[in-house]
């Protein structure tokens with residue numbers, strides 16, 4: 106078998122195309138496969154405008170497609186593609202070869218392989234691994250994400266969650282909407298104000314969903330998001346899910362500790378200890394904590410309060426939870442009397458709880474697991490790592506849809 110025939114077999118070319126030459130450029134470490142069409146190409150080719158039988162007209166300049174490597178060498182297909190001309194309507198067009206991918210300049214197999222890597226690694230690193238440029242890989246990504254995203258079906262969406270993703274520390278934000286039942290990202294918009302809701306609703310309805318089908322929206326207690334729900338999807342209940350509430354409380358306890366640490370430097374070492382749940386501690390750490398709890402520190406009191414709040418989530422009914430949490434808020438105010446300004450953040454948190462009863466108690470009425478919203482945070486950091494160096498909104502959004510959109514992206 107000649108190398109040309111061998112490569113034609115390997116590429117699965119069939120009768121319409123043949124390999125005319127294989128050249129190994131040792132200096133460039135590259136294999137070029139020269140391809141050519143046969144007359145068979147015209148047998149089933151029809152004019153894309155009127156459907157008439159097509160005739161060969163001319164050929165394009167030589168074009169290149171990066172394919173998977175041959176051994177360790179870069180491999181490219183080179184071909185002058187035939188152009189057809191319609192005898193009826195004089196339309197001319199380029200015949201689409203079977204190996205061509207979506208992004209231009211790559212074969213289908215190469216694109217599938219690149220996508221596999223792009224799901225796992227930073228774009229810059231994939232570029233170095235494959236010997237491609239990052240902008241070319243981004244173009245490939247956009248092509249493969251945009252089309253299946255446009256076809257995604259949101260008609261069953263009823264329980265969503267919205268969360269913010271910070272692009273840079275303390276700067277820009279992106280709002281991300283997720284389907285909490287199918288556990289996928291639905292939509293991302295720039296900013297975190299109420300204006301992202303009409304954008305989300307437009308996207309939802311463009312994908313066969315409906316605003317009045319939304320029954321609950323889980324979120325942090327951001328007034329902007331609440332306003333968004335009020336103005337765009339009135340049927341939905343606002344749910345302040347356990348994950349967000351606890352995140353706020355942990356932040357408050359951490360602020361107490363930081364404030365107190367200025368007077369009690371020994372608290373510096375206990376940061377981690379006080380953030381954990383007791384069941385996750387080793388014997389040694391548990392002993393350390395036991396010593397700490399003997400002391401009369403505001404940080405320790407805040408820690409105990411955090412555990413008590415967390416335990417309220419084990420209560421089966423909203424009414425019991427409300428009574429427990431009301432008592433909890435009174436307890437915090439007592440703490441304020443004892444610890445003074447050290448407890449400011451805890452009191453602020455208790456006041457927020459009292460402002461958001463409906464949303465917090467909705468956790469018991471709707472009882473959806475918040476595991477997916479909680480997991481989104483690690484999705485955000487993965488997305489930011491992959492898009493390192495390319496943090497504009499469109500890039501982040503594409504990466505988010507690739508990683509968490511559950512789209513039909515081709516695989517090898």
Ligand SMILES: [Zn+2]
Pocket residue numbers: 152153154155156157191192193194195196
């Ligand atoms: Zn025609």
